[in-house]
Amino acid sequence: MRAKRTLFEKIWDAHLVAQPRGRSPIIYIDLHLVHEVTSPQAFDGLRVAGRKVRQPSRTVATVDHNIPTEPRGTPITDLIAAKQIAALQANCKEFDVRLFDMDSPEQGIVHVIGPELGLTQPGMTIVCGDSHTSTHGAFGALAFGIGTSEVEHVLATQCLAQQTPKTMKIDVRGRLADGVSAKDLALGIIGQIGADGATGHVIEYAGEAVRGLSMEGRMTLCNMSIEAGARAGMVAPDETTFAYVEGKRFAPRDGDWEKAVEYWRSLRTDEGAAFDKLVEIDAAQLCPFVTWGTNPGMVAPVTGRVPEVSSLKDADRRATELALRYMGIEPGRRIEDICVDRVFIGSCTNSRLEDLRAAARVAKGHHVSAKVRAMVVPGSQTVKRAAEQEGLHQIFLDAGFEWRESGCSMCLGMNPDILQPGERCASTSNRNFEGRQGRGGRTHLVSPMMAAAAAITGHFTDIRNWRFQ
Amino acid sequence: MKPFGVHRGRVVPLDRVNVDTDQIIPKQFLKRVERTGFGQFLFYDWRFDAEGKKNADFVLDEPRYEGASILVAGKNFGCGSSREHAVWALADFGFRAVISSSFADIFANNSTKNGFLTVRLSDSEVAELMHRARDVNDYQLTIDLEHCEVRDDQGFAAKFPIDEFVRHCLFNGLDDIGLTLQHEVDIAAYEALHLTPSALHARRP
Ligand code: SF4
Numbered sequence: 241m242r243a244k245r246t247l248f249e250k251i252w253d254a255h256l257v258a259q260p261r262g263r264s265p266i267i268y269i270d271l272h273l274v275h276e277v278t279s280p281q282a283f284d285g286l287r288v289a290g291r292k293v294r295q296p297s298r299t300v301a302t303v304d305h306n307i308p309t310e311p312r313g314t315p316i317t318d319l320i321a322a323k324q325i326a327a328l329q330a331n332c333k334e335f336d337v338r339l340f341d342m343d344s345p346e347q348g349i350v351h352v353i354g355p356e357l358g359l360t361q362p363g364m365t366i367v368c369g370d371s372h373t374s375t376h377g378a379f380g381a382l383a384f385g386i387g388t389s390e391v392e393h394v395l396a397t398q399c400l401a402q403q404t405p406k407t408m409k410i411d412v413r414g415r416l417a418d419g420v421s422a423k424d425l426a427l428g429i430i431g432q433i434g435a436d437g438a439t440g441h442v443i444e445y446a447g448e449a450v451r452g453l454s455m456e457g458r459m460t461l462c463n464m465s466i467e468a469g470a471r472a473g474m475v476a477p478d479e480t481t482f483a484y485v486e487g488k489r490f491a492p493r494d495g496d497w498e499k500a501v502e503y504w505r506s507l508r509t510d511e512g513a514a515f516d517k518l519v520e521i522d523a524a525q526l527c528p529f530v531t532w533g534t535n536p537g538m539v540a541p542v543t544g545r546v547p548e549v550s551s552l553k554d555a556d557r558r559a560t561e562l563a564l565r566y567m568g569i570e571p572g573r574r575i576e577d578i579c580v581d582r583v584f585i586g587s588c589t590n591s592r593l594e595d596l597r598a599a600a601r602v603a604k605g606h607h608v609s610a611k612v613r614a615m616v617v618p619g620s621q622t623v624k625r626a627a628e629q630e631g632l633h634q635i636f637l638d639a640g641f642e643w644r645e646s647g648c649s650m651c652l653g654m655n656p657d658i659l660q661p662g663e664r665c666a667s668t669s670n671r672n673f674e675g676r677q678g679r680g681g682r683t684h685l686v687s688p689m690m691a692a693a694a695a696i697t698g699h700f701t702d703i704r705n706w707r708f709q
Numbered sequence: 710m711k712p713f714g715v716h717r718g719r720v721v722p723l724d725r726v727n728v729d730t731d732q733i734i735p736k737q738f739l740k741r742v743e744r745t746g747f748g749q750f751l752f753y754d755w756r757f758d759a760e761g762k763k764n765a766d767f768v769l770d771e772p773r774y775e776g777a778s779i780l781v782a783g784k785n786f787g788c789g790s791s792r793e794h795a796v797w798a799l800a801d802f803g804f805r806a807v808i809s810s811s812f813a814d815i816f817a818n819n820s821t822k823n824g825f826l827t828v829r830l831s832d833s834e835v836a837e838l839m840h841r842a843r844d845v846n847d848y849q850l851t852i853d854l855e856h857c858e859v860r861d862d863q864g865f866a867a868k869f870p871i872d873e874f875v876r877h878c879l880f881n882g883l884d885d886i887g888l889t890l891q892h893e894v895d896i897a898a899y900e901a902l903h904l905t906p907s908a909l910h911a912r913r914p
Contacts, residue, residue: 258895263874266889268899278792280742289886295900297909306740320740327742358908371791371815385815387793388744389822389885397889399896403872405814435727436785436811469788471814490908535727535788555783559726652790654736661759673731673789675754 244513246407247476248442251382251507255365257399264401270364272394273350274301274337276328277654278369282392283331293335294398300359301332302340304349308655309617309644312343321655335395348620348646351375351588355459356622358488362477362504367394372588372670373472374465378458379485380477380507382442385466405442405471406516409509412447414523419704421598422457423590423668423687425449426464427529427539429521435537438470441517444509445475449523455484456594463589464670467536476508530575530700531672531685533563538672542690542702546573566674567682568662575700578684582665583614583695584677585641585688587651590668591619595688596627599668600635602692605709608640609698615642615657617649641695653678666694711824712882716805717851718778721769722842726783730816733787733795747794748801779850780807781838786827787816796823806852808859810835821875824882828852828859828869837865854880 241253255267272295279301286292293299306321308314316322325342332339340346346353351372354360360376366383367373369391376383386400394400410429416422430437443465445458453461458475465473475481482501485491492500528542538560540546549560549571564571569578585591585599596618608614616636618624624646627633633643650657651669659665659681668691669676672683686694693701738750756767763770769777780799786809787795796819799807806826817827830838841861842848850861854876860866878885889896 257899258892260892262877263888264872266892266895268896268903277739281744281793284742284744291886295905297905318740324740324742369791369793371789385791387791387796387815387819387822389793389819393886393889396886397896398900399889399892401885401889403875435788436813439785439811440814466789469785469813490906492906492908496906535729555726558724559783562725652731652736654739671729671731671789673729675735676731679735679754679759 244510246509246513246515247380247444247474247507248382248407249513251363251365252404254363264403266399266401267365268399269367269394270298271359271366272299273354273366273368273373274299274391275305275350275368275370276303276324277305278388279331279391280324280327281388282369282395283335285392286335286395291396293337293395296336298398299337299395300340301328301337302347302350302353303328303342305648305652305654307342307647309647309649309657312645318656345621348622349588349591349648351463352591352619352623355379355455356488356620358485358491361485361491361500362481363507367400371466372463374470375459375463375588377462377465377472377474378455379481380474380504382472382474384472406440408438408441408443408470408517408519409515410443410445410519410521412445412449412521412523414449415452416449416523416526419528419689420526421687421689422453422460424526424529425523426461427531427536427685428526430464430468430536431529431539432521433468433519435467435535436469438465438468441470443470443473445473450475451478454594455480456592459592460589464536467670477504528687528690528703530690532567532569532575533560534566534672534674536670536672536685538563540575542575542700544575546571546575548572576702577699579664579699580612580666580684580694581663582659583612583691584617584650584665584667584669585615585691586617586619586649587669588619589670590688591617591623593623593626595668596623596632599688599692600632601708602689602703602706603639603641603696604635606639606696608695611698612695614640614695615644615650617644618646620646639696650677652676666691666700710822710882710884713805713824713826713854713879715851715853715855716778717849718805719774719776720779720781720838720842720848720850721774721777722839723768723780723782724839727785727788728782729789730787730792730795731789734792734798739792739794744797745801747798748803751798751802773846776803778803778805779852780804781835781842782807782809784810784832786812788813791815793819796820796825800825808835808838821879822885824879826852826854826879830859830867830869834867841865
């Protein structure tokens, strides 16, 4: 073991079960989150091999990707989706796995409910058959997405054989200005290092700006790590973390709590520990961002323009041309001149209470443009209830936003919430890939405040000049 | 898992970078609960128009590339969603390997679990193969996992890096879960020291 270790190395070392010679290390998985889309084939594999779920109590499932955001109880008209949900229900029953089902008061997007229930805790290893599992790294956990074969592997063994990833530190100097959110920080980072800038690495986010983020903000930031190609993203736990976790349903209690916190305080990178890669970000240079292309690295300041293709090198030029053609935008266009048809506020990136508060603050006293259809989809039933208690739903409804039930919704449009071909959407989600929100749909990624402002004005607007009412 | 030894096959060039798994297999096809039958939906939105008619100029469907089993593509192939369906679709369509200058981690991981090879070559080597696949009729490559080498009949040969254990598993078609379960004693010992928190044991809802 090295004398000076990074946060990642401390968690990795603490979970090593075996290091077979000439093979990948085997690490223990503390928490396995499961959803309906990437699990059916894994449970099937268990059945075929006659295996059981090794640790049902460390396995927690929910339905989020497929479910409609219409009022609960509305029958699911998509029969294949219904079958997939039924398969998860049957699998959880057969293998004795805890399921937060459709009608559960705690149902929600898997990466929203894990933290909310206190399942997600510092120092844990957490996996899920979902790339945005990186979200949970906000707590100082090592959390990463896996494929279905690995889901089966974890179900059967509670372990994973993993090559040791490399480490990257992203040091964010200075503080974020008003109107510049965690989402903008994430987009700014990806814009700087590229959509594959962190491939093979686990990122640790550090620096004053990161310390200053709430847990929601840290989750947004870690969530987007995968969009830079990172294996995982993490933030060392601190008082902000402990305050968030304390009292949550599955959090340690009583004497266990003090012991846990004492251990969690040791989860920080030692002074002088080495990273494989270092990136510095100057928070003062950041502003509200808008993506203009078909991957999250294609991003520009709201005050800027879409690139001129002629200014680019060959390799980038072709990708940019393809992206702009798909997006239906001419090179050099001012970002603020881009009009939208739809607005989506939701997804595991930006559907937590703080995100909805930020969007509501913008929406208050205004009205959605007549040309825009805007919807707000809380990340979970718990978020939805809390927002309603504060009256946020009323602000949205008064302003002409739709207020819907929780789920992934138009982040990937596996349920009926999709863009029509050619429609342009300001979205608080995490991926602007071709067709992600519906075939032919055009996605621009932004923060919740920026999305709400776009809904009202009908085009992108610098939130720093907003007239809050 | 099907072992991967030496494979020779026709090459199709997909000259795009950052090909994400949403393109490889769009979400509307993720609702199946089986591992099979995804090949018909591979690159669906690029191969078919909105009415489901074949888009004649998508490279995969050019007659000269019919039956190709090796895909050459730009960097950061397989980025985005963790969906293993992407690998299932490529394999089901008839591919045995993708060659690129870089792969997204989860995609690369998923590939190895399915006897599917991700071959990493340098940017210039990938560009060269892209050209050859375009210029040479019925361009074929041999991927030799024993020697970690890619070669053709026109003098191209390049070594590719691969983790030795991953190579061993692919080469022998080994089942990962079985290998981990050989460490049952270690897992049980770990679990004895790290008990499941009591909160998780409480009665399930
Ligand atoms: S909200 Fe979007 S990114 Fe997040 S888990 Fe759901 S589909 Fe995936």
